[in-house]
Amino acid sequence: MNKREIINFLEDKKTYEKVLNILRPLDSSDNKNFDSEVEDLIAGGSVANTIYHLLYEERSPQPIINDIDVFSMEVNNDIFFRNHTDEHFLIGEGISNETNVDGYGKIWVGKYGNTLSMVSTTRNGLLNKINLYVTNQSKGFNPIDYYDDVISVFDLSNCQAALDRVNQKIIYTESFVEFLLTHKIEVTNLNTPLQTSFRLNKKVSELGCTETNIESEINLIKHSSLVFGSYNNYVGPIWKEKIKENKEFFLNIFKFKKNGAFYGPNEESFVYIFKTFEIRHNFNNLRRFSSHSSLMVYWDVFVRGKNPKLKSKLESYIPKLTSNQYSKTIMSSNYKPLKSNINLLAENNVEFYDFIFDYLGENPNYLNGDIENEFDKLSYVKKMINETQQFLDFRFTLVDTLDDHVKFLNYFEGKFCKNGQWRSHDIRKLVLMRHNKSSLTSNIYTEKLADLKNCINNILVRFTGRKMRHNFNQKKIGTTDFEDTYWF
Numbered sequence: 001m002n003k004r005e006i007i008n009f010l011e012d013k014k015t016y017e018k019v020l021n022i023l024r025p026l027d028s029s030d031n032k033n034f035d036s037e038v039e040d041l042i043a044g045g046s047v048a049n050t051i052y053h054l055l056y057e058e059r060s061p062q063p064i065i066n067d068i069d070v071f072s073m074e075v076n077n078d079i080f081f082r083n084h085t086d087e088h089f090l091i092g093e094g095i096s097n098e099t100n101v102d103g104y105g106k107i108w109v110g111k112y113g114n115t116l117s118m119v120s121t122t123r124n125g126l127l128n129k130i131n132l133y134v135t136n137q138s139k140g141f142n143p144i145d146y147y148d149d150v151i152s153v154f155d156l157s158n159c160q161a162a163l164d165r166v167n168q169k170i171i172y173t174e175s176f177v178e179f180l181l182t183h184k185i186e187v188t189n190l191n192t193p194l195q196t197s198f199r200l201n202k203k204v205s206e207l208g209c210t211e212t213n214i215e216s217e218i219n220l221i222k223h224s225s226l227v228f229g230s231y232n233n234y235v236g237p238i239w240k241e242k243i244k245e246n247k248e249f250f251l252n253i254f255k256f257k258k259n260g261a262f263y264g265p266n267e268e269s270f271v272y273i274f275k276t277f278e279i280r281h282n283f284n285n286l287r288r289f290s291s292h293s294s295l296m297v298y299w300d301v302f303v304r305g306k307n308p309k310l311k312s313k314l315e316s317y318i319p320k321l322t323s324n325q326y327s328k329t330i331m332s333s334n335y336k337p338l339k340s341n342i343n344l345l346a347e348n349n350v351e352f353y354d355f356i357f358d359y360l361g362e363n364p365n366y367l368n369g370d371i372e373n374e375f376d377k378l379s380y381v382k383k384m385i386n387e388t389q390q391f392l393d394f395r396f397t398l399v400d401t402l403d404d405h406v407k408f409l410n411y412f413e414g415k416f417c418k419n420g421q422w423r424s425h426d427i428r429k430l431v432l433m434r435h436n437k438s439s440l441t442s443n444i445y446t447e448k449l450a451d452l453k454n455c456i457n458n459i460l461v462r463f464t465g466r467k468m469r470h471n472f473n474q475k476k477i478g479t480t481d482f483e484d485t486y487w488f
Contacts, residue, residue: 001055006180010161010170019170022067035165037072038127039143041160043151044069046229048176051161052207055180064206066129071150073143102162116149155189155196158203163165183211186304190224190292194239194272197221198246198251220299222277226250227289234259235270241315253263281334293361307352313367317375355385356393363400363443377406387417387474391424396431404445411449415456430455431482434442 003010005182009015023046024035046068053063121482122129134146144166151160157175164171176186185203187196197218235243235256243250250256254272280303300306301314331340356378359366367374381402385394397412399405416423 001181003177003181006055006177010051010172010177013168015051015054016163016168016170019047020165020168022050022084022225023064023163026065027069028127036402038165038209039073040144040187041071041073041147041150041162041164042068043071044154044159045161046180047170048159048161049207051170052055052158059183059208065126068126069128069130071130072133073132073146075132075141076135085128092408116146117173126139133146146171151176155187155192156200156203157184157186157188158207158209160188183209183369185212185217187211187217187220188296190295192223193225193274194233194235194250194254198249199241201249216303219277219280220296220303222253222274222301223280224281224292227295228280228292233271233273235272242436290358293363294357295361297357297360310360310367313374317378337476355382358394359405362387362395362398366402366403366405375401376401378405381409384413388422388424388427391422391433392427398443399448400443401445401447408445408449408452412452 023042046063049060049065050063053060076177117133118130118445119133120131122131132146132150134141144164147164148171149163151171151173154160157173157179160173160176173188175186179185185207186201187200189196189370200212200217201214204210204214221313243256253275255275256270256272259271289298301311305311315413358368359381385395397408397410416427429449442451
């Protein structure tokens with residue numbers, strides 16, 4: 001089947017009904033509550049494996065269903081989580097290493113900036129009920145808004161599907177479509193190296209997806225430890241037993257040692273690290289990834305070979321953009337935004353990370369637009385990052401494509417940079433208002449620009465005892481006294 005045929009199959013309501021009818025009789029819970037809460041999301045391996053069975057019955061004569069994960073969401077604005085380790089994931093404390101949720105993270109940040117947290121699980125027959133709290137900063141709450149967030153953090157591509165029983169349809173990710181097209185299982189979340197490595201090997205065996213390059217996918221997990229270090233690497237009691245049962249597999253990849261902590265009477269805990277492995281050629285030259293998604297883009301392009309055209313572009317751009325001499329390129333450019341404000345940092349002032357992968361990690365189509373002056377446009381974006389990275393996260397100004405990004409940055413620069421000086425104080429206050437208003441959440445250029453203008457037009461300042469709208473055309477830099485009405 002081709003990609004279009006697979007998508008048509010997934011979006012056919014008959015497929016949704018077939019999957020639902022296969023899963024419903026498996027509800028052996030005491031109350032037979034499979035259909036009781038239709039807003040709860042049925043997601044993960046049970047749905048994905050059933051779809052795989054229906055699509056490829058010759059490869060999967062029976063759907064493999066170990067349990068049925070059902071996600072229930074409710075608002076809880078009293079929770080505040082710390083220890084961000086990735087832009088889409090927060091690591092919860094503790095070493096229990098739960099195995100009753102199919103490759104699913106405990107705490108993470110959704111696409112709207114809301115924190116989602118797995119607070120409890122209850123097993124009843126094959127049904128595994130997972131309760132999620134959502135911290136909702138905006139008015140209103142609709143669980144449907146968070147369905148995509150739920151499936152996007154599953155750690156393997158073959159699990160990223162769910163049943164939306166409200167709209168009676170299957171929801172899925174691009175990675176799941178690619179799995180159905182190629183039969184290759186890929187790692188999609190790098191937060192639980194030990195668990196994901198084991199699950200990858202297990203899923204390949206269960207589904208017979210021998211097309212999967214297990215060595216390459218585990219190599220991705222290994223390389224992530226070079227960039228982000230080891231975290232959440234405790235071995236809890238459940239996984240301690242799994243390691244004993246699958247000693248040959250685990251000892252081929254990991255080393256284990258006691259860490260002096262205890263998770264029960266006389267039950268000493270362990271931590272794991274990767275064994276020494278061979279680093280990819282030139283990987284050390286591109287190690288300053290700011291997120292897991294940016295590393296994943298690198299792997300897609302340079303290891304999985306998904307986009308040869310983009311690979312060719314990056315191979316020609318990256319040496320130029322990461323060069324300390326990039327300012328000479330800007331000075332000789334005919335590109336107007338570069339010539340209009342050449343207030344560049346000294347070459348040795350701020351170390352620059354490889355922003356292209358970060359942007360592609362957020363927007364895979366970032367470089368799919370007009371190629372005219374593309375390198376000059378990237379140089380302009382890099383210049384803007386260098387000048388603002390001390391007080392502004394790059395995602396605040398990021399939009400879907402490079403062409404629109406340049407237009408957005410032109411507007412932003414015109415509002416907040418006067419006579420070569422950035423209004424960093426004003427920008428910080430704008431960012432705080434953005435968190436308070438839950439705005440600027442979309443990366444669509446027109447929507448994000450409209451949200452930015454709305455924020456600017458609604459910031460109030462104190463002036464001679466009165467509240468007035470901020471005048472961003474004034475010449476003084478960062479002298480305004482903002483009204484402190486922020487959520488924290």
